[in-house]
Amino acid sequence: MGYLLRLSLCLLCLSLHSPLTTSSPYPNSSAQLCHEDERFAMLEFKNSLAINVSSSISQACARRGQVPYAKTASWKAAGSDCCQWDGVTCNPLTRHIIGLDLSCSELQGTIPANSTLFTLRHLRSLNLAFNDFYPSRISPEFGRFSRLKRLNLSTCFFTGKVPLTIAQLPQLASLDLSDNYYIDLKLNEFRELEMPDFNVIVRNLTGLRELYLDLVNVTSKATALSSLTNLSSLMALSLSGCGFSGPLPVWIWNITREICLSNNQFTGKLPSMVDISKLSQLTSFDLSGNSLEGKVPSWLFSLPSLKVLFLDFNQFSGQLTISEDVARASPLTNLSSLMSLSLSRCKFSGPLPVWILNVTQEIDLSDNQFTGKLPSMVDISKLSQLTSFDLSFNSLDGEVPS
Numbered sequence: 001m002g003y004l005l006r007l008s009l010c011l012l013c014l015s016l017h018s019p020l021t022t023s024s025p026y027p028n029s030s031a032q033l034c035h036e037d038e039r040f041a042m043l044e045f046k047n048s049l050a051i052n053v054s055s056s057i058s059q060a061c062a063r064r065g066q067v068p069y070a071k072t073a074s075w076k077a078a079g080s081d082c083c084q085w086d087g088v089t090c091n092p093l094t095r096h097i098i099g100l101d102l103s104c105s106e107l108q109g110t111i112p113a114n115s116t117l118f119t120l121r122h123l124r125s126l127n128l129a130f131n132d133f134y135p136s137r138i139s140p141e142f143g144r145f146s147r148l149k150r151l152n153l154s155t156c157f158f159t160g161k162v163p164l165t166i167a168q169l170p171q172l173a174s175l176d177l178s179d180n181y182y183i184d185l186k187l188n189e190f191r192e193l194e195m196p197d198f199n200v201i202v203r204n205l206t207g208l209r210e211l212y213l214d215l216v217n218v219t220s221k222a223t224a225l226s227s228l229t230n231l232s233s234l235m236a237l238s239l240s241g242c243g244f245s246g247p248l249p250v251w252i253w254n255i256t257r258e259i260c261l262s263n264n265q266f267t268g269k270l271p272s273m274v275d276i277s278k279l280s281q282l283t284s285f286d287l288s289g290n291s292l293e294g295k296v297p298s299w300l301f302s303l304p305s306l307k308v309l310f311l312d313f314n315q316f317s318g319q320l321t322i323s324e325d326v327a328r329a330s331p332l333t334n335l336s337s338l339m340s341l342s343l344s345r346c347k348f349s350g351p352l353p354v355w356i357l358n359v360t361q362e363i364d365l366s367d368n369q370f371t372g373k374l375p376s377m378v379d380i381s382k383l384s385q386l387t388s389f390d391l392s393f394n395s396l397d398g399e400v401p402s
């Protein structure tokens with residue numbers, strides 16, 4: 001494996017969704033242990049994998065703000081109730097294992113088709129994200145968890161093709177296969193997980209609410225986006241670096257919580273009108289690294305729940321200040337949740353918009369054509385959490401206020 005350089009994983013899309021709940025409160029039922037066969041299967045699964053505290057994937061996990069540690073290390077054999085094990089959730093009545101969260105657990109090894117993991121047929125939620133399963137493929141057996149609602153195989157160094165059997169998970173509401181890539185130094189190639197059956201899978205998973213496929217190599221790109229139109233329950237979609245092109249599909253404005261389409265080749269303009277009421281819960285909107293152009297419509301600045309707005313590395317232009325008429329009709333007071341804003345490397349011009357001073361953590365307006373002065377007075381208390389403020393490469397003048 002020495003010829004492999006594992007990429008240092010960077011966060012392409014900021015995910016704001018909450019992590020899986022790993023334990024649910026249930027009555028004191030120490031008399032009733034977990035099922036013997038499931039306990040055996042779990043121990044076999046644990047023993048089939050090594051623990052590597054120094055893997056690069058653990059560092060990637062730490063950069064996401066989670067503390068990596070070996071959850072399986074505390075799993076004990078004799079007579080113990082596996083429902084109490086770290087990362088395990090059981091149904092309080094049947095005592096079957098219904099949830100397994102081994103994300104960021106320093107696991108290293110492969111998951112072959114005969115792994116005892118696949119005997120846990122009651123699983124509703126499975127999270128193996130941020131472990132090193134190189135050079136495993138995603139086994140077709142993952143399609144056998146017929147009750148699965150959430151599947152998270154993000155950032156695991158899985159290789160090869162996403163199996164068609166994923167389409168057989170009728171209850172799947174959340175699927176995360178993002179960021180499974182590595183550099184094969186022998187062939188000097190950047191390799192991604194491939195998804196040749198994207199259309200079939202997505203058309204069958206009609207209950208999907210969250211879909212994260214960042215850096216997955218979707219084969220039929222031309223028709224893939226239209227296959228997503230029927231996912232009427234979709235709340236979060238992340239397709240960063242998937243090689244999509246053409247105009248932004250209109251159905252994305254029906255997605256209610258998180259939209260990330262960064263690092264593709266989308267072209268054209270943002271629509272001047274959308275149904276804003278549908279977007280009132282939207283927390284994250286990331287279109288950076290495309291070839292979008294034209295003015296940024298004012299509705300984008302009136303989304304009350306937006307925490308993250310990234311439009312950088314596009315050809316957007318025009319002024320961001322809004323005329324008094326528009327301001328009266330649509331005051332910009334709804335951007336009050338914004339924490340991170342990047343508009344860098346576009347072609348914005350005119351004075352700095354006053355509302356940027358409502359952004360609480362990071363502001364990047366570098367590499368544009370903004371002109372004028374910085375405001376001499378601001379409400380500093382609002383900016384006390386600000387960690388980054390970049391105005392470089394503009395045409396601003398005047399004094400830098402103290």
Ligand SMILES: *[C@@H]1O[C@H](CO)[C@@H](O)[C@H](O)[C@H]1NC(C)=O
Nearest residue numbers: 027028029030031032081084
């Ligand atoms: C609850 O479980 C603990 C062991 O985990 C045991 O010591 C205790 O007696 C139990 N209480 C009841 C009311 O069963």
Ligand SMILES: *[C@@H]1O[C@H](CO)[C@@H](O)[C@H](O)[C@H]1NC(C)=O
Nearest residue numbers: 006052053054055056057108
């Ligand atoms: C642990 O992971 C690191 C980095 O990925 C790797 O260099 C090392 O060889 C691994 N250790 C073992 C025992 O496989």
Ligand SMILES: *[C@@H]1O[C@H](CO)[C@@H](O)[C@H](O)[C@H]1NC(C)=O
Nearest residue numbers: 044045048112113114115116
């Ligand atoms: C899985 O199959 C491999 C051979 O392909 C074998 O070496 C291994 O023991 C099997 N594991 C289990 C748990 O049956």
Ligand SMILES: *[C@@H]1O[C@H](CO)[C@@H](O)[C@H](O)[C@H]1NC(C)=O
Nearest residue numbers: 015103129152154174176210
């Ligand atoms: C998958 O798990 C990782 C690690 O816990 C987490 O950061 C990510 O948000 C999860 N994805 C989904 C869709 O919940």
Ligand SMILES: *[C@@H]1O[C@H](CO)[C@@H](O)[C@H](O)[C@H]1NC(C)=O
Nearest residue numbers: 164165167168169170200204
């Ligand atoms: C699509 O879902 C149905 C019902 O869940 C299932 O019977 C069928 O096999 C799935 N199709 C594919 C291609 O997996």
Ligand SMILES: *[C@@H]1O[C@H](CO)[C@@H](O)[C@H](O)[C@H]1NC(C)=O
Nearest residue numbers: 190191192193194217218219
């Ligand atoms: C994506 O898939 C195509 C077709 O299988 C392949 O030619 C290409 O090398 C893949 N790209 C990456 C980055 O894996």
Ligand SMILES: *[C@@H]1O[C@H](CO)[C@@H](O)[C@H](O)[C@H]1NC(C)=O
Nearest residue numbers: 203225226227228229230231
């Ligand atoms: C969407 O669903 C309708 C009705 O079920 C179907 O006729 C149509 O082909 C589907 N569209 C796509 C792109 O899958």
Ligand SMILES: *[C@@H]1O[C@H](CO)[C@@H](O)[C@H](O)[C@H]1NC(C)=O
Nearest residue numbers: 229232249250251252253254
């Ligand atoms: C958005 O969803 C509504 C139903 O909630 C549907 O009628 C409409 O066609 C969808 N719009 C697009 C562009 O998909």
Ligand SMILES: *[C@@H]1O[C@H](CO)[C@@H](O)[C@H](O)[C@H]1NC(C)=O
Nearest residue numbers: 276280302304329330331334
């Ligand atoms: C601001 O948000 C409120 C409620 O979320 C909404 O009623 C109002 O129309 C919004 N204002 C603008 C300018 O969009």
Ligand SMILES: *[C@@H]1O[C@H](CO)[C@@H](O)[C@H](O)[C@H]1NC(C)=O
Nearest residue numbers: 332333334335336354355358
């Ligand atoms: C900043 O947010 C506050 C609410 O937190 C709001 O009252 C104010 O109008 C906003 N200012 C701008 C310029 O959007």
